[in-house]
Amino acid sequence: MSVCVTNSDEGIDGAAWQDLSSTQFKPSMASRAGILRLTPYALVHSATLRPALPTCREIEMHSTEKVSRIGTVTAAVIILSGAGGCGGHIDSNNSTPDAQQLAANCTSLASKGGASSFPVSGTNVLSSVVVPATPTAPQQCQVDGVINQRTGVDGQSYAIHFRLRLPITGWNGRFYMGGGGGTDGTLVDPSDVAALGYATIGTDSGHDNVADNGLNAGGTASFGVDPQARIDFAYNSYDEVARTGKSVVEAFYRHPASYSYFVGCSEGGREAMLMSQKFPTYFDGIVAGDPAFHLPLGPMSGLYSTQLFAGLATRMGLTLSNGDPAIAKTYSDADLMLVRGAVLSACDSLDGLADGIVDNLAACTAPLVEAKLTEVQCSGAKTASCLTADQITTLEKAFAGPVDSSGKQLYSDWPWDAGVSAQSGTTYSQNWRSWWLGTYTSATNNATKLVFAPAEAVAYTTPPRLPISAADALSYSLGYNFNTDPQTLYQTSGIYTQSAAQLYFTDNTDLSAFKSHGGKLMLYQGGSDSSLSRNDLVNWYNSMNKTMGNNAQMFARLYLVPGMNHCSGGPATDNFNMLPQLVNWVENGVSPDSVLASATNPGYFNVASRTRPLCPYPKQSRYKGAGDINVAANFSCQ
Structure with missing residues (x-):
């Protein structure tokens, strides 16, 4: 009965x-x-x-x-x-x-x-x-x-x-x-x-x-x-x-x-993780994509990259009509293609197949990529086929993540993935650069991380820093003191009885209540997400797995999408549907051992179509050794 x-x-x-x-x-x-x-x-x-x-x-x-x-x-x-x-x-x-x-x-x-x-x-x-x-x-x-x-x-x-x-x-x-x-x-x-x-x-x-x-x-x-x-x-x-x-x-x-069921990406992904932690009995199945689970830290890291790229623009003599440093001009689309090429040269074959996708991203270390970047460093004047030493050094600092003057890490580092750019015909992918740099041809500074600066000042800082308008985004970013200002993310003040970290962090690794409820959690993130670092989510998942007795796969699985930018886009198999498999897992007990994904823009790989399996971490997609490399059936999760 x-x-x-x-x-x-x-x-x-x-x-x-x-x-x-x-x-x-x-x-x-x-x-x-x-x-x-x-x-x-x-x-x-x-x-x-x-x-x-x-x-x-x-x-x-x-x-x-x-x-x-x-x-x-x-x-x-x-x-x-x-x-x-x-x-x-x-x-x-x-x-x-x-x-x-x-x-x-x-x-x-x-x-x-x-x-x-x-x-x-x-x-x-x-x-x-x-x-x-x-x-x-x-x-x-x-x-x-x-x-x-x-x-x-x-x-x-x-x-x-x-x-x-x-x-x-x-x-x-x-x-x-x-x-x-x-x-x-x-x-x-x-x-x-x-x-x-x-x-x-x-x-x-x-x-x-x-x-x-x-x-x-x-x-x-x-x-x-x-x-x-x-x-x-x-x-x-x-x-x-x-x-x-x-x-x-x-x-x-x-x-x-x-x-x-609850499904969300970005801030919605943070909300999804929130539900599994703070309200663990509300939902039977949850999909959390590219989650902003360390919400104040992602925007804060944007202030750091803005300072780096603004400094580079100044040294390169790149200014806008109003005299501001032209951040987007520091790297052309062709420059970022050189970076993509260096990443692929260093890491594409680490998974056993040179296919424009870095599946073994964990093995794609900074030293490997930096060695390849050195190979495209200009020996003389800057040209379209080389990067200056300053461009390379600045990018390396940005990928290392924000630090204070003592070298203390303030947010995660970033993976060297191939989704920094891509080209299909004469069209370049804009997703990655839109967050850190903005549009190369723009007459204004329009990088998303710069646009988010007022939110960092008002919604994520305690107490809010006022007055501040959209026009103050650059001056606020450049004036941010990484030795002292990050403390405002963790402090309370007057009527603000909870800090931003207390309010917005959803990084609890104890999901016992959600698991006991019978809940199932599917997470995903793009390897080339330039809004929120893939490495941060991997670190959280590893910690959560340890807290849950190294048995998290029974109810919570993470799928990493090589080349994908924030929630979608980039040279990646970024087109997938997790809801049906989540439903099948929750209602029928069929675990999602892989997720079928296709490339929204297969032209980035110079093919008409491409499908791949997304594998539950730590497994990675591997070519079986025979058949069309653009067909998912010829790959397995290993």
Whole structure:
């Protein structure tokens, strides 16, 4: 016999559904998507009184009467039949309403008055509309709402916005939450996943990039002035939105989702790791891509590289029309192709195959690459076919990572990978250089790490450094003192009772609660990610594996993507879909021993197409010795 337990005091019961409205709800004391991976915009956090119960799953009742759930259960017990868990047949008294009734429930959601038992106080439904079916998506109920509308200490208006999509037809019984990107502030709406039959939700993490955009307070990072907005962005909004979404799903369909999933990349990857650590029972499966799990340190390292490249520009006599050092001019696209060539010359064959991909990145050490860079060093004047000694030395310092004057490492070093550039015809890959250097032809300094400098000053520094505007990004970066200023990432001050590190780091290596819940975690990162170092994630994974008894592969796997830039792009097999394999792992126990990936831009390899297996670390892809090297079937994970 199998049972499913629902927590009657934490959700919205079926009868109460008709009373949901735009009025405030009472608090409860209880508790690149199915499409490639989610890019930063599409990848999608406040104190919780009690952990919400995990998603409804089949619980086998043995003679020991052991129930594999986490949390306090005050429940109605629904008897299920079949072997499909809570996704199986549900007692007729709790069956999902038909499409006509679901559509009516959706329409009435924001129109009827009254209050009901939402898990988070201060929750308001702003609108609920039926979205007609399309050739690629089922009919849906789109619910937009807010949590905790308020005015911050800076006078700006704040609220945690969320959007929930509920399939009226074709619901697959699953709940999906997408992560954000950058500093968030844009409402995440994984509609592509909803089109696959998932009930989906996303949030802006508690601030709005349009409304909360203080000109002299870091622009879209101005939320960093408000302590609660920091907390919402760090963790609170994802907690409250996840619980709210699950509660609505259970009320709408008259039973909870069978399984719940979270997928995110970049900041969304940090949020994904957060869920496995701080809220380990919320999701059954999680994908965390290129995660900003040491969030303040990544942007801080950008200040370091900006200083290095600005200094190089000054020494090279490269200036913009306003007199600023022309950072992007320090390396042309052709220069970066020389760097790529040096990396490939040093390391391409370390995996047994010269194919433009450095699979054995762990063996591609700085001394190997630096020796090859010396071979392309100019013996005289700078030309398009050589690099100056200053260019080489500066790049080597940047790859070594930020240090203070004593040589203390402040953030991870960076791997020497071949995704620093690539060329297809006359087109050069811009992804890697966009973060550290910016566009070579730009009349302004537009490197992403430079653009992020005000966020470092306001959202990640305690207390915030004000005033600062976008125009101050370069002066702030160049004035940053690496002997003293990094301390502001770890200190508290006045109303800011938690440091940036306390708020934003998601580097806990003890995932025991997530593992005990039955959770499965898939992580990935590009070898040529110039936003966040692949080495940092590898170091964390190794530490986590040790903490978990050197048995992490049972529930958490890391996939490294050679050549891939931040979340996607570059000369890489960067096109992959982890969600189906995560679902199969969670629901059927089929572990993802490899992930099939294809090259979005195979022209970087001068071929029409290329596929490869992505292997769970520490395994690497190896050619079997026969067959087309552009076909994944001719490779294995070793």
